[in-house]
Amino acid sequence: MVIFASLPKTGSSQPNTPADAWSKIVKAFSTLQTADTDGAPHESIVTLSNQLNTALAYYNNATILAAQNNTAAADKYSTLSINISTNVASEAKTLDDTARNQQLARQELAYGTAFVLAVVSAALVVEVDRIQRLFRKKRTVRIERESS
């Protein structure tokens, strides 16, 4: 028994409008700004900013063409803009995750070191008389050795 099924057309989707492109740009920018605030490397932020400016240029073309009622060309530029914005958002998210993990590790190291130093300092203060006795004993042994 053979069953014929109508396969869905691959690649068919609603056209991307300038409004869609703007929405993606906003999302990409928000993710990029979060990554920047969380300490992502400056060079990476600059690179992604330049890419976002390219997306903005395509978006600008799309709006001009849409105003001229050239919908097909406007949608084409919108798609180009969306592709770049989506990539920027994805890379910015990765940068943000890495930056947050590094920030957490730095905080753990800094506060962990602070606590260890506090333990050592407190122990030194409490045991100061024992340490003084130890140094006095070592000095006595050294003097006796030198005199004999």
Next chain:
Amino acid sequence: MRAMQHRKAVVFLVFLASFTIVYSSVAFFALSKAPAQAFIGFGVFASNGSLSNYYQNSGAPNVTIGQTLNWHLQIANRIGRVQLAEIVVRMGNLTTIAPTETGPANAPDIEESIITVPNGENSTVNFDWKILSVSHPGRLTYLNLEINGKQVKPLIGAVSGQGFRLIFELWTFEGQSGSFQYGYSGDNGRVGNWLILWFNSAS
């Protein structure tokens, strides 16, 4: 003996707490960003890169029909994080209420440019414009402009073509509102940032 050991333990804990507070404070300051005055600078530069001689007429602000002026609008981001900035250009005349620290001018916008500016960087936007033609329906002169390749006909006229103003305003995108807001978010609230260049239509 036992009492002495107990006393020693209490003394140890007190010193441990004190030293922990002190060293943790040092760690906190070491991890914190250095304080700095946050601002966004905004400038309009002439074609030769200077802050003068915008009209190439020995300083006189007269623009003739067909004369192309290539200016550069520069944004310097020192706010501490990447910004999505918009430059709104308006056409005004002698009666236009200029922008203030808290609000934009009451003139129609004739051009907008949006750009991403990373922190610590300067970004430049071109502003190439010329007067294509003028019209005199009454006492007022109206301009037909070309700005960055687009034709614009502002509904602002000036008596005898004197006293036109190009008003450049800086707007920045705010995530909370999801829209551009006038000026930028400073340490004590929003800060307006604008520039005005006067010119006369010499036709």
